[in-house]
Amino acid sequence: MIEKLVKIIVQRLELRAETKTSITVSKMPQDPVAVFMESGTVRLTQVNKHFLERILGGNRAESLTSWFEKAADYGVVIELELYDNGEPWLDYAMLSQLVYPVFTSTGEQIFHSSGQVICYGDSAIIPSGSTLCKYKKQLITPLANEYLTKNNIAVRERQ
Structure with a gap:
């Protein structure tokens, strides 16, 4: 019985690791646990300069801080997708400070x-x-x- 349970859990974890979910930053759930239980990678889309500044700023909103902390607790990989290709508004110095991979809207990693x-x-x-x-x-x-x-x-x- 325990072997079957372990096998089911391992299969579920393998499936989770392969699953990727996209969420628009304007529709980020307050409690992302359900998303983190189902997906190993979460791509936040429609990211703009203001959102990047909130991530890098020390005074970011409590909800945003807890969102990223929960992602780390669940071992979820966070990716950021810009609403466009990032020209001309993207500050290159920001890129070197971000700990999350950044992609253009066409899927190119920057x-x-x-x-x-x-x-x-x-x-x-x-x-x-x-x-x-x-x-x-x-x-x-x-x-x-x-x-x-x-x-x-x-x-x-x-x-």
Whole structure:
């Protein structure tokens, strides 16, 4: 009997790990436990600059803080999806401060390196098909540039 119960629990956990749920930030449930019980990954969609500032700000609303703490307690991966591609409003410095992966509305993951020089080590962690955001003053080493080109990683440049 116990073996059957353990088998059912393991199957349920495996299914949960594979399940991904999308929730619009304007419709985030106050008590997300039901969502966290069913999904291993929750993607918050329609994210704007104000929402990113709330996440990064030390004075974020109590409900938002508890929401993210519950996600961590349940081992849920949180992803953020912008309402557009993030141009021109997305502050690249914000990207380096966020602990959650950020995606455009078309599904491209966005990365940013805060160093003056983007080296191979910075580019090697970026998955193929993603986007690297950089400032004009940031330099890319030849080896990093080769990796970015080879792995179809787009580079966005801003002043």
